[in-house]
Amino acid sequence: MDTSPRPSAARLACRPLRSERFLLTGVRLFDPEHGVDLEGDLLVEEGKIAALGDKVARPPGVDVLDDLAGCWVFPGFVDPHVHLRTPGYEYKEDLVSGSLAAAAGGYVTVVAMANTDPVIDSGPAAAWVLEQAARDALVRIGQVGAVSKGLRGEELAEMRELADAGVVAFSDDGRPVTDADLLQHALRYARGTGRPLLLHLEDKSLSLDGVMHEGKWSARLGLRGISRACESGPLARDLEIVRYMAAEDRRLTEGRGAAGAEAPGHVPMVHFQHLSAADSVALMRRAKDEGLPVTAEATPHHLLLTDEHLGSFDPNLRVNPPLRSAADREALVAALADGTIDCLGTDHAPHAPQEKEVPIEDALNGTVGLETAFAALYTGLVLTGDLTLARLVEVMSGAPCRVLGLVEPHLTEAAPADFCVVDLDETWKVTPAHLRGKSRNSAFLEETLTGRVRLTVVDGARRFARARGEV
């Protein structure tokens, strides 16, 4: 279905299901960003939250889901960074399996990167994915358009047609935008599209064929390292370019009415993906203090795991950027808590067994993350007191929407019914059976986590539901 009001707005697509009427009773309604925190009931009708409060009157014949009593209801999660591998790599993931993984993790919207085959670098390619999503996807899919043709980093992709086709943002993710001139061209050309640029930071001339964080454990294990400077170096350069472009932006727009016909529109926001290093956090903090138009995300694996874990040689721990030291992890957690890092992105990166059941030096980068993100962070950061539950919900729901310019899910009356229901008391050990996508390459396999999604609702329809105790 197409929820966008005008053709050039971002388009989110999922399979339309008949809206249902059901009542949750005795649940904790928790949407701290919109001032909601109460125990009570929630009624869904015609795709919307028809009523919520201490006690909601039961319309006759309504389906009452009283087995969810005691669970928490959060505004639906939104992931700005997933790889759904469609088209071209459907053996790893497709829109059905990827959206099921998302729904199982409490996500109502996920944004797919453009590094597919073919690359999503043209309007028709983006439109094709969104058409498939409107037919197949259980949750809303947003598509990213490439910055450069073929992700080759040489010429601009057709960004206007991509925007008209409804892409949410532009990104060459998987590869950095290395060429500074290309980056400036992209920022200028995308003026007024209202779409952010999502940047993967990596100095490939430095990371080379590195396997893990360069430091104590790479020295011990003999695996080639990837230094923090591989990330913070490009970040420093990109921030300089953003500062320059922001000044240009002010000169161009100063004195013109907001709606002035000749106003060229603002330079896009720049969003830095999957920050991993303490040095990057420090640069980001300064940039934000200065008021530069930049945002950043971190992944659950970088927030929870460190390079020491690579001693197991588990190929699922090979990710890009690499898992870093305990000090980096602490810096990321602090930055997520204080807002220097705006939101969470899983970088859900499915790979087939034959791409991971190989020596770690030969394994592809990436871990799946949709099914475990909330539970892993709730267990590893909220229960430990490092992050509040309110902030966790914010970085998984409202904050990514603000980064991407999407409508935020709300737990308020008359809002679209886009939410998830989580049992915060359920403890589970992650096994392949818990992973609903096509691929099982999770960095969190065998971890014992607390908190599990029981129900995910998109547009008032139940997209994923699990009975208590069910795998």
Add this chain to the structure above:
Amino acid sequence: MHLISIDDLTVPEIENLFKLSDGFLEIASRSIKKVPTLRGRTVVNVFLEPSTRTQSSFELAGKRLSADVINIKESSSSVAKGESLKDTILTLESYRPDIIVMRHPRVGASRMATRYTNASVVNAGDGMGEHPTQCLLDLYSLRRVYGEPAGLKVAIVGDILRSRVARSDIFGFRKMGIDVRLVGPPTLMPPGIEYWDVPVHSDLEALEEVDVIYLLRMQLERAKGKVPPVPSLREYSRVWGLSPYRLKAGQRVMHPGPINRGVELSADLADDERSLILHQVESGLAVRMAILYQCLAGSLTEEPAA
């Protein structure tokens, strides 16, 4: 028991291996060098990277213990047809081997192999990772020459960055009380080694007070990246190469082999009596017999013939 990293062994376990090695060394001096200890046991040597001494000494160690030994080599196996490591190990596992000895060009490959077999896996070198049996034979050679190795001063010189031998020796030597320092061009030191409190020097002057100089081979075949770590072998051998006149009285030289004559050491030093290179090879056979024995010790009823 698997032997993947030198960290897998405790000091008493290493000392026990050396006691066993003494017995096996004695067997090697007999005219009949074979004992029935591992009769009926199967040892598979999987060598997916070139090797002379490790492969031959494991093969001979197995045969002298009366095990059935088979050798898998990359060039003549299905690995050359693109078979994955997982499938190679699963295939060999069908024969129910007792021990798999593995040499592989990738770090962590032997740890990975343990997931797909019930056999004991012995790491005979995994890429730039570790070479624990080399460390054990080096320690055994030191023990044979010096008695107790604790308190010895050893300098490991050269291409530490790409050396699995260094990564086992640094940690294994220190475990046994040896004072270890690293010497070589800073670009051949592993970034992050400073976290392990190993003294690092860039000049051969740091060799003055050591008992043993452990030279490493310049591993040109593992070159990664566009920038070579040293400008030229000529400059390397001139600044860091060792020749007899640079040795102090009483100092001895070790090298895991194969040597590059004229690069990390001069040809005449290789043949010098102060070089322990062939002594190390001799120790290697005894130590590898001890390792094969120890891998199966839990399941053997007989005492070793030694």
